[in-house]
Amino acid sequence: MSLSLREIETLLSQLPWRQFQTPRLQLEQYTTPVHLAARIAHHVALSVPAKERGSQLVVDLGTGTGVLAFALHLAGFDHIVGVDIDSDALQLAKVNAEKLQELCSTSAERPVDFALMDIQTSSLALTGAPFDIAVLNPPFGTRRHAADVAFLEVACRVSRRLVYSLHKSTTRGYISKKLERLGYAARVYAQLRFDLAATYAFHTRRSVDLEVDLWQVELK
């Protein structure tokens, strides 16, 4: 199955858990807005020939309620593992999976395998580099310094082929330098808008547009 951007967005917007009810501040959980998830999945899909998509093993690090993982499935990926540290979020992801199945009869049953895991290097529960593609929508590192770079490093370790990661455009220079120092070939693949709905009390405005970069790292 390989749906268009518009079709993916329409399906995702019907999922019941596109937002967390009680986001945990420390983890900086922002659900990936539907339009952004659809676009990321679309970009990732375009970088892999259609014939090869179904035979890639993909991991979504920090999957939350699974919105990005489902978007990737709708864009043509059949083997996706979604990991997160929050069991409540994964419970909601399962509800989303059932709804997706209901909405889209061509979707495989249980398209995403979920696992509870802390993706910090010390507590990672994954063997070697089992995945072809790692996708992550990391915490933006505004409140926990450099958290996003640490996760990006883990993503580069568990994947063999490609890594996609979302970072604030204002951190472009910093991310670029970090990746260069780590020896990875990387580029900003697309610039997107992240509509941060006022999730937390300290967000005073109702909705804030944030410029974000979708980084692509090519691994050898």
Place this chain on the structure above:
Amino acid sequence: MRLLTHNLLICPVHKKPLAIRHVTSVDIIAVEYQPQFILRMIPRLDWSLLREAALAVESDCIDALPETPPRPQELEFLESTNDEVERPPVMAALQRLLLETHVVVGQLHCEHGEYYQIDEGIPNLLADAAVYPSEKVSAQASGAPVDEETAIPLDEQTGS
């Protein structure tokens, strides 16, 4: 949790493979035959872990799994047969085990003793969710009296 996913997991504390134990619920969900994907995954698999997993879920597919993974020259032949009846037994077994067998309720055991729960198909691999064998925990936690005959003298424990 599919058995493919299980094969990629390790203990977050000791970084060792995890054995599937005490499985009380397994779902088999048929999906489209994907020989290309399976062939790509074979070199990445911990083959003996997969065989143990097949035994743990009491799958008949274990009979079709050789003791060692198929070699690359055998694989090219395997890819050519797409038809269900024509599927080589090892490929049919891998399709069933890796892609179609889901452990819904069970445990993942590390050789060092701790184990992790699988509930509603989601393995909990958070280090602080590790469960330790009950006797060890109760003795440590409560300081309960230990049977004198089996108790190890303190000096032997510390090796002094």
